[in-house]
Amino acid sequence: MDEDSDGPPPQAEAQVETDEEGPDPELNPEGDDxxxxxxxxxxxxxxxxxxxxxxxxxxxxEDCGVVPIGGMVLDAxxxxxxxxxxxxxxxxxxxxxxxxxxxxxxxxxxxKDITGFWSLQQQPLTNDVTIRSLLWPGYHMYCSGTNxxxxxxxxxxGEKNRDIAFMIN
Numbered sequence: 382m383d384e385d386s387d388g389p390p391p392q393a394e395a396q397v398e399t400d401e402e403g404p405d406p407e408l409n410p411e412g413d414d415x416x417x418x419x420x421x422x423x424x425x426x427x428x429x430x431x432x433x434x435x436x437x438x439x440x441x442x443e444d445c446g447v448v449p450i451g452g453m454v455l456d457a458x459x460x461x462x463x464x465x466x467x468x469x470x471x472x473x474x475x476x477x478x479x480x481x482x483x484x485x486x487x488x489x490x491x492x493k494d495i496t497g498f499w500s501l502q503q504q505p506l507t508n509d510v511t512i513r514s515l516l517w518p519g520y521h522m523y524c525s526g527t528n529x530x531x532x533x534x535x536x537x538x539g540e541k542n543r544d545i546a547f548m549i550n
Contacts (some may be wrong), residue, residue, distance in 0.1 A: 418518040437539050444541075445514045446482030449531055450490065453482070469529040473510045474503045478524070497549025515549075516542055 428436075454464045461482075469477045476491040476499060491499050491512070500513040508526025519537020524530075542548075 389418055391550050393450075413500040438535065440485060441517050441520060441535050441537075443483045445517050445533075445535075446478050447491065447512055447533060449524050450478055450480045452524075467529050470510070470524060471482055473508050473524065474501065476501060476512075479512060479524075495549065498545070516545055518542055 401546070409451035449470045452464055454462050454468045456462050467499050472478060476494075479491045480489055481491070481509070496498040498514065500515060502511045503509070503511075503524075510524045512524075518539060518540075519536070520533065520535045522531070522533040
């Protein structure tokens, strides 16, 4: 094989030849002892636990990343950073004042999402707010009414709630 060809390297060709040894289970549905042959293992790519976890967290953040509107700003390098002069949320108990971090939070508030996706709790004495996602159980966003601090965390099983359509009115 010359260097300009688009085919696989010679080592990969040798590997393909060795993979095809043995009877084809579709042609011979029974093994040597007359028992049905096991199906071949599913083809796919092995993914390490850290890559899987990072991908899952990115998926959760894209669906649920919540910040108070006005709590983040673009800096001179066009990076989204926390607003150091954030005055807090005017009406902390309204979903109108919170937006999606990765979906253009200035344009769309949580109140525009399907009713029932979010659960908001407010502590009346301190004006602290906790917002929970019912789509991704375990996602929590907090916003402090006293020091205007906010953040989010996820303590879930890594499973999206696919039954949420049956839970909301």
